Amino acid sequence: MIFFFVGSSAAMQKETSSSDVSSSSSSPSHAGGRARHRRRPTEVTADANRANGPALLVSDQNKYKSMLIRTYSTVWMIGGFAFLVYMGHLYIWAGVVVIQIFMATELFNLLRKSSEEKQLPGFRMLNWHFFFTAMLFTYGRFLSRELVNTVSSDHLLFKLVSGLIKYQMFIFYFLYIAGFVWFILTLKKKTYKYQFKQYAWTHMILLTVFAQSSFTVANIFEGMFWFLLPASLIVINDIAAYLFGFFLGRTPLIKLSPKKTWEGFIGASVTTIISAFLLANVMGRFQWFTCPRKDLSTGWLNCDPGPMFKPEHYFLGGWVPQWFPWKEVFLLPVQWHALALGLFASIIAPFGGFFASGFKRAFKIKDFGDSIPGHGGITDRMDCQMVMAVFAYIYHQSFISPHNFSVDAILDQIIRNLTYEEQKALYQQLGEIFQQRQLMQS
Numbered sequence: 001m002i003f004f005f006v007g008s009s010a011a012m013q014k015e016t017s018s019s020d021v022s023s024s025s026s027s028p029s030h031a032g033g034r035a036r037h038r039r040r041p042t043e044v045t046a047d048a049n050r051a052n053g054p055a056l057l058v059s060d061q062n063k064y065k066s067m068l069i070r071t072y073s074t075v076w077m078i079g080g081f082a083f084l085v086y087m088g089h090l091y092i093w094a095g096v097v098v099i100q101i102f103m104a105t106e107l108f109n110l111l112r113k114s115s116e117e118k119q120l121p122g123f124r125m126l127n128w129h130f131f132f133t134a135m136l137f138t139y140g141r142f143l144s145r146e147l148v149n150t151v152s153s154d155h156l157l158f159k160l161v162s163g164l165i166k167y168q169m170f171i172f173y174f175l176y177i178a179g180f181v182w183f184i185l186t187l188k189k190k191t192y193k194y195q196f197k198q199y200a201w202t203h204m205i206l207l208t209v210f211a212q213s214s215f216t217v218a219n220i221f222e223g224m225f226w227f228l229l230p231a232s233l234i235v236i237n238d239i240a241a242y243l244f245g246f247f248l249g250r251t252p253l254i255k256l257s258p259k260k261t262w263e264g265f266i267g268a269s270v271t272t273i274i275s276a277f278l279l280a281n282v283m284g285r286f287q288w289f290t291c292p293r294k295d296l297s298t299g300w301l302n303c304d305p306g307p308m309f310k311p312e313h314y315f316l317g318g319w320v321p322q323w324f325p326w327k328e329v330f331l332l333p334v335q336w337h338a339l340a341l342g343l344f345a346s347i348i349a350p351f352g353g354f355f356a357s358g359f360k361r362a363f364k365i366k367d368f369g370d371s372i373p374g375h376g377g378i379t380d381r382m383d384c385q386m387v388m389a390v391f392a393y394i395y396h397q398s399f400i401s402p403h404n405f406s407v408d409a410i411l412d413q414i415i416r417n418l419t420y421e422e423q424k425a426l427y428q429q430l431g432e433i434f435q436q437r438q439l440m441q442s
Contacts, residue, residue: 067246069373070242070373070375072373073372073373073375074239074375077372077381078235081231085224085228087298088293088298089220089221089224089293089298090296090297090298091298092220092224092227093217093220096213096216096217096220097135099213099378099382100135100209100210100213101131102369102371102377102378102379103209103213103378103379103382104127104128104131104205104209106368106369106371106377106378106379107201107205107208107209107368107379108124108127108201108202108205110201110363110365110368111197111198111201112124113194116191116194119188119190119191120186120188120191120195122186123186123195123198126179126182126183126186126202127198127202129175129178129179129182130176130179130202130203130206131202131205131206133172133175133176133179134206134210135210136172136175137168137169137172138210138214139214139217140164140165140168140172141168142214142217142218142221143217143221143296144165144168144416145294145412145415145416146221146293146294146295146296147161147165147296148161148162148165148415148416149294149295149296149415150295150296150297152415155420158420159419159420162415162416162419165416166416166417183195183199208386212386212387212389212390213382213385213386213389215389215390215392215393216231216385216386216389218393219389219392219393219396220293221292221293221294222292222396222401223289223290223291223292223293224288224289224290224293225283225284225289225290225309225334226392226393226396226400227389227392228283228289229276229279229280229283229338229341229392230341230345230388230389230391230392231385231388231389232275232279233272233275233276233279233341233342233345233346233388234345234349234384234385234388236268236271236272236275237268237269237271237272237345237346237349237350237384238268238384240264240267240268240271240272241260241264241265241267241268241350242264243264243267244261244263244264244266244267244268244271245259245260245261245263245264245267246264248261248263248264248267249261249263249264250263251263253265254354256354256357256358256361257353257354257357260354265350268346269346269347270346272342272345272346273339273342273343273346274342275342276338276339276341276342276345277335277338277339277342279338280332280334280335280337280338281331281332281335284305284308284309284332284334284335285309285332287301287302287303287305288300288301290303290305290306290309291303291305294408307333308332308333308334308337308400309332309333309334310332310333311330311331311332312330312331312332312333313328313329313330314328314329314330314331315327315328316328316329337395337399337400340395341391341392341395344388344391345384345388348387348391349384349387349388349391350384351387352383352384352385352386352387352388353383353384355383356368356379356380356383367380368380414426
């Protein structure tokens with residue numbers, strides 16, 4: 001603040017004195033020459049800002065209003081997110097679907113041209129046909145086990161759902177081909193280029209929205225821990241980067257995002273990694289977060305949390321000084337894996353935001369939308385989340401999920417791939433095998 005007022009007053013004094021000198025020296029020929037324009041105080045302040053440069057990065061008064069709006073929106077988003085977590089897995093999935101629809105809407109509108117749209121009535125419906133086809137296909141594959149378990153008590157509904165799952169690839173491929181034929185039949189002269197551009201743009205949106213964010217749903221049903229922790233780390237990293245950059249930021253980080261600073265990036269990285277280690281210990285103690293959801297119900301969960309979520313004793317010994325009060329700690333093994341998630345969320349995931357920034361610069365727009373005050377659109381807030389969701393899923397499948405055959409995995413294959421009669425025959429054959437073994441043992 002001191003630099004701002006001193007710089008401004010010094011510049012104003014310098015400008016005043018120079019103006020006086022110029023006016024006095026040019027007064028004899030004032031009638032025959034052009035009068036020099038005396039700059040207004042706002043112009044002087046702008047010059048002072050340019051002269052001081054990065055020193056004013058933490059003294060810009062206009063940032064505080066933006067900070068208040070951004071904070072207000074953030075509180076509402078975190079509150080809504082916490083409410084969905086409280087309601088359960090099914091509601092979080094519904095929230096993800098809503099977010100995907102908003103993202104698709106923002107991206108569809110990005111290249112939309114009203115002049116061409118007037119010549120193509122109904123053409124916008126084709127984009128949504130591809131969108132919902134991709135949604136049904138993706139979630140049909142990710143949630144087939146949960147869907148079958150949900151309807152297993154109703155014989156007729158079970159057969160219907162099992163049939164849909166068995167032939168889902170054919171069904172949704174037919175839906176896609178129907179959209180392809182629809183596109184060809186709607187081709188209109190003088191709009192070919194626009195239509196093919198929209199066709200390619202639609203497929204890029206499907207790749208961006210579903211190929212990444214759909215992994216979020218897989219993480220939710222593997223155990224809310226694998227969704228909640230990565231998503232929380234992105235939020236923590238975003239908030240910490242904003243705060244560190246707001247108060248301490250002086251060194252620009254990347255040209256694609258002029259407001260990003262090294263101070264914000266480093267401060268957010270340290271905060272995110274520490275938060276990952278601590279949050280994993282807190283979340284890992286609740287079965288609501290650690291138990292996988294095997295159906296589409298909303299009831300309470302009870303399960304064996306597994307070795308990853310069982311506390312282990314660590315004796316610190318010579319690692320800490322004598323005056324340190326804690327000589328031993330109890331940690332969850334999953335906390336060490338949380339460090340890897342925190343490292344990715346703080347170093348790699350922000351590049352999703354940089355990619356989005358470059359994308360917006362290419363299209364000369366500030367934000368993808370204006371649905372969130374102070375933040376832009378939904379896509380502006382989900383750029384890093386999508387990158388993080390894919391990593392969390394791959395990391396869980398590579399280092400956490402057991403790859404050996406289990407009773408649940410075998411039952412899943414039986415339920416998904418065998419008809420009701422085949423399952424009944426298998427049950428009878430297993431019963432005969434058990435009886436023979438009992439006779440042999442006796």
